[in-house]
Amino acid sequence: MKLYESGRAPNPRRVRIFLSEKGITVPSEQIDLAAQEQKSPEFTALNPMQRVPVLALDDGTVIAESMAICRYFERLRPEPPLFGRGPKEEALVEMWNRRMELNLLSAVMNVFRHTHPAMKEMESPQVPEWAEANKPRVADFLAILDAELENQLFVAGDHFTVADITGLVAIEFMRPARLELAEDLSNVRRWYAQISARPSAKA
Amino acid sequence: MKLYESGRAPNPRRVRIFLSEKGITVPSEQIDLAAQEQKSPEFTALNPMQRVPVLALDDGTVIAESMAICRYFERLRPEPPLFGRGPKEEALVEMWNRRMELNLLSAVMNVFRHTHPAMKEMESPQVPEWAEANKPRVADFLAILDAELENQLFVAGDHFTVADITGLVAIEFMRPARLELAEDLSNVRRWYAQISARPSAKA
Numbered sequence: 564m565k566l567y568e569s570g571r572a573p574n575p576r577r578v579r580i581f582l583s584e585k586g587i588t589v590p591s592e593q594i595d596l597a598a599q600e601q602k603s604p605e606f607t608a609l610n611p612m613q614r615v616p617v618l619a620l621d622d623g624t625v626i627a628e629s630m631a632i633c634r635y636f637e638r639l640r641p642e643p644p645l646f647g648r649g650p651k652e653e654a655l656v657e658m659w660n661r662r663m664e665l666n667l668l669s670a671v672m673n674v675f676r677h678t679h680p681a682m683k684e685m686e687s688p689q690v691p692e693w694a695e696a697n698k699p700r701v702a703d704f705l706a707i708l709d710a711e712l713e714n715q716l717f718v719a720g721d722h723f724t725v726a727d728i729t730g731l732v733a734i735e736f737m738r739p740a741r742l743e744l745a746e747d748l749s750n751v752r753r754w755y756a757q758i759s760a761r762p763s764a765k766a
Numbered sequence: 767m768k769l770y771e772s773g774r775a776p777n778p779r780r781v782r783i784f785l786s787e788k789g790i791t792v793p794s795e796q797i798d799l800a801a802q803e804q805k806s807p808e809f810t811a812l813n814p815m816q817r818v819p820v821l822a823l824d825d826g827t828v829i830a831e832s833m834a835i836c837r838y839f840e841r842l843r844p845e846p847p848l849f850g851r852g853p854k855e856e857a858l859v860e861m862w863n864r865r866m867e868l869n870l871l872s873a874v875m876n877v878f879r880h881t882h883p884a885m886k887e888m889e890s891p892q893v894p895e896w897a898e899a900n901k902p903r904v905a906d907f908l909a910i911l912d913a914e915l916e917n918q919l920f921v922a923g924d925h926f927t928v929a930d931i932t933g934l935v936a937i938e939f940m941r942p943a944r945l946e947l948a949e950d951l952s953n954v955r956r957w958y959a960q961i962s963a964r965p966s967a968k969a
Contacts, residue, residue: 611910612865624854631861638853650841651827658834662815693896707814 566591566632567609567617569601573672573732574629575616576766580728581633583763585640589618596685630660633725645725652720659719659726666704668733673697675740698742705748712750716757723758731758769794769835770812771819772804776875776935777832778819779969783931784836786966788843792821799888833863836928848928855923862922862929869907871936876900878943901945908951915953920961930961938962 566589568575582589594600594615601613610617610627618626618635626632637646647656676686677694708730712718718726734755737744744751758764769792771778785792797803797818804816813820813830821829821838829835840849850859879889880897911933915921921929937958940947947954961967 611913612869620854624858626854626857626861628861628864631857631864634860635853635857638856650838651823651829653841654829654834654838655827657837658829658831661831661834666815688895688899690893690895690899692891693893693899696891696893696896710814 569615579766580763583766656719656724663729670697670700709748709750782969783966786969859922859927866932873900873903912951912953
């Protein structure tokens with residue numbers, strides 16, 4: 564198999580951290596997003612959405628979408644469980660991963676994509692007003708997350724899960740998006756210090 | 767258990783169709799979005815994101831997010847499988863469900879939320895330019911989907927899955943968003959005619 568990915572983009576990073584937590588190594592190929600390699604005919608044939616990451620299996624199956632790739636590896640190597648264990652826990656991990664995606668990672672990416680000069684071609688047209696509309700969403704969600712983390716160690720409960728990975732990537736992507744993590748989010752800061760110290764955070 | 771939902775919103779509908787396909791009946795309570803009931807202290811205590819649907823279990827566990835609720839029921843009643851069967855098929859269903867969500871349903875909802883007068887308070891501020899930016903995305907994705915459906919019966923392959931449910935809800939939400947399904951999308955039209963004729967589509 565081969566993983567097509569890109570070093571600096573948030574979604575490929577989610578997959579790299581996931582693989583690191585699982586102790587899985589996969590041969591990979593870098594797709595140069597700045598050079599728009601994801602729009603080449605070869606890559607478009609793999610993924611018509613022209614996005615990384617993409618996992619190509621030896622039988623020719625192509626799996627795109629970060630969470631689809633992570634779920635594939637979760638099934639191949641269930642330990643440690645990063646999507647929860649049992650119907651209720653799996654549902655709660657999915658809920659929290661979705662919340663971290665929809666309310667945090669997507670909002671941060673919207674701010675970045677609609678303001679950063681480097682995104683002018685990839686995000687066309689940029690809508691600065693939409694970036695502005697996302698800023699208070701990030702702040703509002705982080706306040707809710709801070710209240711939740713008052714009583715639990717990780718985003719989805721007592722165990723590190725894929726929802727923490729999405730959160731880590733989102734928090735760190737706030738820097739290129741020029742968003743600041745408020746000082747008073749003490750639970751978010753405690754949680755972030757803890758998960759960013761895991762070896763997988765270097766992936 | 768009890769399902770908190772709302773008759774006309776797209777996400778609760780995804781859960782209703784899913785439950786219908788599974789043959790599961792769940793007691794439900796309507797949340798009046800027009801009256802902003804989702805922002806009441808009682809509902810906010812259930813879901814701080816103030817969104818429907820929400821599934822409350824008898825032990826006090828609260829599961830928000832449509833796909834988390836659907837996954838919970840998939841684990842309780844695995845037949846018929848709507849999230850795929852086996853690692854590869856499950857990954858492909860997840861990939862297609864994500865594509866239908868991110869590139870179709872979300873884009874259609876963005877058009878609706880940022881243009882419709884009834885959304886003025888719920889989507890504040892409305893950004894009409896962002897609605898405009900989403901219109902060609904809907905069209906571009908439908909063209910890609912049409913090409914895929916040339917060779918397969920359902921969105922994720924040979925079987926009806928949750929990705930078809932997301933697609934059905936997205937296509938039907940194009941009407942309130944005032945988006946038209948292009949005449950030349952013959953494969954999308956064939957697929958839509960087929961899935962909208964299933965009894966679950968009335969849910």
